[in-house]
Amino acid sequence: MLRLFMKEHAAFIVFQVVLVAFIMLLYWLDGFRNVDTAIYSFVISTVLVITFLSVRFARRYQYYQRILSAPQNLEHMLQREGKSPEQVQNEIYLQKLYRLYQHEVQSLYAAQNRYLQFMNQWVHQMKTPISVMHLLLQEEKELDKNSVREEMERLKAGLDTVLMNARLDTFEQDMQIEQLKLRSLVSEVVTENKRLFISKQVYPEISIGEEHLVATDQKWMKFIIGQFLTNAVKYTFEPNKKVFIAAECSKGNTLLTIRDEGIGISSSDLPRVTKAFFTGENGRKIGESTGMGLYLAKEICTKLGHELTISSVQGEGTTVSVLFFNQDFVTQEEHDDSSKNR
Structure with a gap:
């Protein structure tokens, strides 16, 4: 000392x-x-x-004694023993630095805990389709390809969710913004989920003009729309219902809406549906919800600069909207001409 x-x-x-x-x-x-x-x-x-x-x-004796002793915990640095203005200011700086460090550690811990919890839930849920396929293979009668295909689709959807969750931390490295035709993008996602629509006897109705172009990332946006459509069908229990998909442009902004005629979301659950692992009343009814779909959709929309809003009336249905800011309302002819010029 x-x-x-x-x-x-x-x-x-x-x-x-x-x-x-x-x-x-x-x-x-x-x-x-x-x-x-x-x-x-x-x-x-x-x-x-x-x-x-x-x-x-x-x-300065106590100050020297503290900095020369072995710290027992991180809170040791929060002790105030300095007397001079320089020491006092240095301790204030260290306290601010400690709070910043603590905030980052808590964020990392929360992210890790969320990831581990999601993986545990996902592994548990993926056991169901694997068990079903195992039982189908053990049956002596001819293999039911439709049942196997349905279980494979469930596995694929679960894998896609895991991959998207894993890539969310490195989102900026896996993003490519480009001008896309909104109708083509939605139609592609609907086609990929056509078996789900047919099996649940729920039918999509697309009301999007060819003139709607949006600046977004195709892969991430397809995942978001897929989550919305999957939820719309999953929570529509009555047959011969529809899922209405529409778009409108106003003041350079494009609004995409997906409205179903399902069971809706209770007013108490609605503010929390985009929280991680929140399943609510509807999730407990079907028993297969991870509570991560809308959470990932919200996070991705935020990173892409889009605005996600959800409204619902219990018993009547749910409407999910994505607002694409500062989009150009371009006619098909103008878009084709610009493509030829490039």
Whole structure:
């Protein structure tokens, strides 16, 4: 501790020695040859310097004791034992740095915990289609290809969700924004889910003009729309219902809406449906919800710069809307002409 103190004040001690020697030299050059006065001046200066350093060391003793001891925990740095303005400011800075570090650690811990919880749920749910296919293979009668295909689709959807969740942390590295025809994008997703529509006897109705172009990422947007359509069909229990998909443009913004005629979402669950792992009343009814679909959709929309809103009336259906900001309302002819020019 004393060694640290001396290292910190070595320049000050050297300066004091040089200053006293310079004053003695001035006395000698001025013809003042009294040795007793010189010795007296030197002793007084030395005593004053030693007194100053002693008082300073006493004031900094607890501070040195803390920084030289082995910390027992991170909260050790939050102790306030500094006396000088520099020490106090340094401790304030360390406290701010600690809060920043604590916030980042908590964010990383929450992300890791969310990922582990999601993986545990996903693995548990993927056991069901695997078990079903295993039972189908054990049956002596001819293999039901439709049942196998349905279970394979469930596995594929689960794998897609896991991959999207894993890529969410490196979203910026896996994003490619381009001008896309909204109708073609929606139609492609509907076609990929046509077996789900047919099996549930729910039918899509697309009301999107060819003139609607949106700037977005095709892969991520297909995943989002797929989540909306899957939920719309999954929570529509009555046959011969429809899922209405429409788009409109206003003031350069394009609004995509997907409305179903399902069971809807209760008013108490609606504010929390985009939270991670929240299943709510509807999720408990079907028993297969991970609570991650709308959470991922919300996160992806935020990263893409789109606005996601959800409204619902229990017993009547749910409407999910995605607002694409600052989109150009371009006619098909203009889009074809611009493509030819490129």
